[in-house]
Amino acid sequence: xxxxxxxxxxxxxxxxxxxxxxxxxxxxxxxVIGQSGSGKTVFMKLLVGLLEVDSGEVxxxxxxxxxxxxxxxxxxxxxxxxxxxxxxLFDSLNVEQNVMFPLNMFTQRTxxxxxxxxxxxxxxxxxxxxxxxxxxxxxxxxxxxxxxARAIAMNPQYLFCDEPNSGLDPQTSGVIxxxxxEITLEYQITTIVNTHDMNSVLSIGDNVAFIYKGRLWWKxxxxxxxxxxxxxxxxxxxxxxxxSRLKK
Amino acid sequence: MHLxxxxxxYVMLMKRVFARPQKRVIFRHQLFTEIQNLGIDSxxxxxxxxxxxxxxxxxxxxxxxxxxxxxxSMVGFxxxxxxxxxxxxxxxxxxxxxKVGSSIAxxxxxxxxxxxxxxxxxxxxxxxxxxxxxxxxxxxxxxxVLIVVSMWMGILGGWLAGVFTGLVSTHDYVTGIxxxxxxxxxxxxxxxxxxxxxxxxxVSGFFGYETEGGALEVGQASTKAVVYSSxxxxxxxxxxxxxxxx
Numbered sequence: 001x002x003x004x005x006x007x008x009x010x011x012x013x014x015x016x017x018x019x020x021x022x023x024x025x026x027x028x029x030x031x032v033i034g035q036s037g038s039g040k041t042v043f044m045k046l047l048v049g050l051l052e053v054d055s056g057e058v059x060x061x062x063x064x065x066x067x068x069x070x071x072x073x074x075x076x077x078x079x080x081x082x083x084x085x086x087x088x089l090f091d092s093l094n095v096e097q098n099v100m101f102p103l104n105m106f107t108q109r110t111x112x113x114x115x116x117x118x119x120x121x122x123x124x125x126x127x128x129x130x131x132x133x134x135x136x137x138x139x140x141x142x143x144x145x146x147x148x149a150r151a152i153a154m155n156p157q158y159l160f161c162d163e164p165n166s167g168l169d170p171q172t173s174g175v176i177x178x179x180x181x182e183i184t185l186e187y188q189i190t191t192i193v194n195t196h197d198m199n200s201v202l203s204i205g206d207n208v209a210f211i212y213k214g215r216l217w218w219k220x221x222x223x224x225x226x227x228x229x230x231x232x233x234x235x236x237x238x239x240x241x242x243x244s245r246l247k248k
Numbered sequence: 249m250h251l252x253x254x255x256x257x258y259v260m261l262m263k264r265v266f267a268r269p270q271k272r273v274i275f276r277h278q279l280f281t282e283i284q285n286l287g288i289d290s291x292x293x294x295x296x297x298x299x300x301x302x303x304x305x306x307x308x309x310x311x312x313x314x315x316x317x318x319x320x321s322m323v324g325f326x327x328x329x330x331x332x333x334x335x336x337x338x339x340x341x342x343x344x345x346x347k348v349g350s351s352i353a354x355x356x357x358x359x360x361x362x363x364x365x366x367x368x369x370x371x372x373x374x375x376x377x378x379x380x381x382x383x384x385x386x387x388x389x390x391x392x393v394l395i396v397v398s399m400w401m402g403i404l405g406g407w408l409a410g411v412f413t414g415l416v417s418t419h420d421y422v423t424g425i426x427x428x429x430x431x432x433x434x435x436x437x438x439x440x441x442x443x444x445x446x447x448x449x450x451v452s453g454f455f456g457y458e459t460e461g462g463a464l465e466v467g468q469a470s471t472k473a474v475v476y477s478s479x480x481x482x483x484x485x486x487x488x489x490x491x492x493x494x
Binding site for chain 2: 048049050070073074075077078080082084085086088089090091101102104105106160
């Protein structure tokens with residue numbers, strides 16, 4: 001479980017995250033939603049330590065991540081898998097080397113063991129016979145799946161996904177969403193997904209937090225979101241023709 | 249103030265760069281890859297420039313010897329001294345600042361803007377050490393080799409130009425290049441090259457690592473890397489010459 005307590009972040013005079021507290025449950029797909037520029041990416045970067053908090057705490061199973069030194073953080077980070085918006089696969093490595101990278105870096109396994117693990121996680125994300133391909137030879141959806149495979153290669157306890165559906169067609173987005181949810185349940189990990197894709201919210205939103213202008217504005221689940229009277233959330237969720245029809 | 253802020257950030261980054269590699273096997277693999285990318289792949293341009301540089305020095309020297317009291321062996325002597333003391337270590341390092349420096353900055357800068365560096369950090373990898381340290385070590389190891397090759401090629405170019413234009417005979421040229429040779433000049437050139445290699449790899453690594461934004465900023469970082477590396481090479485050239493030759 002991950003818990004954020006009274007997080008604040010400033011960029012110069014701009015107070016981009018204001019006193020945000022939220023609990024992300026283990027074994028659930030926890031979604032953070034909000035408009036572009038609302039502060040959700042900053043929130044995620046604070047949770048994983050890519051940005052330093054100005055005040056507040058980030059607790060990983062009760063341990064305050066913000067007060068840890070590099071070595072202690074390293075131990076936690078080896079239990080974190082992250083799927084980036086642009087996949088962030090290493091351009092100079094092929095699919096196999098990308099997925100094997102954390103195994104090479106942090107384990108003493110034999111090459112056979114590592115290859116077995118790589119093939120297992122690639123199969124888990126429904127990719128086979130792609131080992132020698134370079135990232136530039138993959139489609140957007142395949143890149144995301146390879147990135148998921150790399151993220152789960154080390155059996156992480158925490159999985160972070162930043163806009164996993166960006167740049168994907170609705171059908172491929174659905175496949176990625178289902179994959180994230182299945183992995184979360186299968187390995188009982190704490191998954192946090194940053195998204196503004198309403199299909200994702202309504203299909204995998206076990207625990208949804210809505211960030212509005214840097215504040216945690218609303219929290220609930222995918223069923224409650226359809227019945228809420230929160231104006232800002234309704235404006236955001238049902239702002240398109242399609243979703244407004246759904247609401248009606 | 250901006251300058252001091254930049255120097256501070258550079259020093260802070262170097263503290264992270266100069267750490268023990270997390271996995272020796274991976275470091276060794278990266279080191280050989282970088283020696284290939286930064287050194288061996290630059291061999292062609294180094295040989296080409298050095299040959300022509302030596303040739304021009306020899307021809308210009310020969311044309312400027314008006315007095316019959318000055319022996320033609322001075323052409324070989326001047327070509328050797330110019331190539332060893334200045335042209336190979338400094339000019340080739342400036343060329344490498346352009347070729348290798350921009351490559352380092354754009355490679356690391358692209359990794360920064362495409363979140364590949366963030367991915368390394370999330371995994372618990374010291375990204376500064378992982379990305380920059382092998383390039384620094386590779387540059388320090390391979391650049392002196394390139395400079396020695398450049399010296400040979402420069403002197404060879406001078407001989408070829410002298411002989412084929414008929415300005416100086418092989419005998420005079422060889423006499424000149426053997427005249428009053430001091431091995432210390434090679435040490436001086438290698439010492440300068442090592443300092444310049446450090447400047448090129450760390451300054452370019454710094455600008456690449458600190459890139460923020462997108463493709464435009466990667467290009468700007470690459471340009472800055474070349475400009476600042478070149479300026480520092482020129483400044484340190486003066487300082488080292490003063491320290492080592494006086």
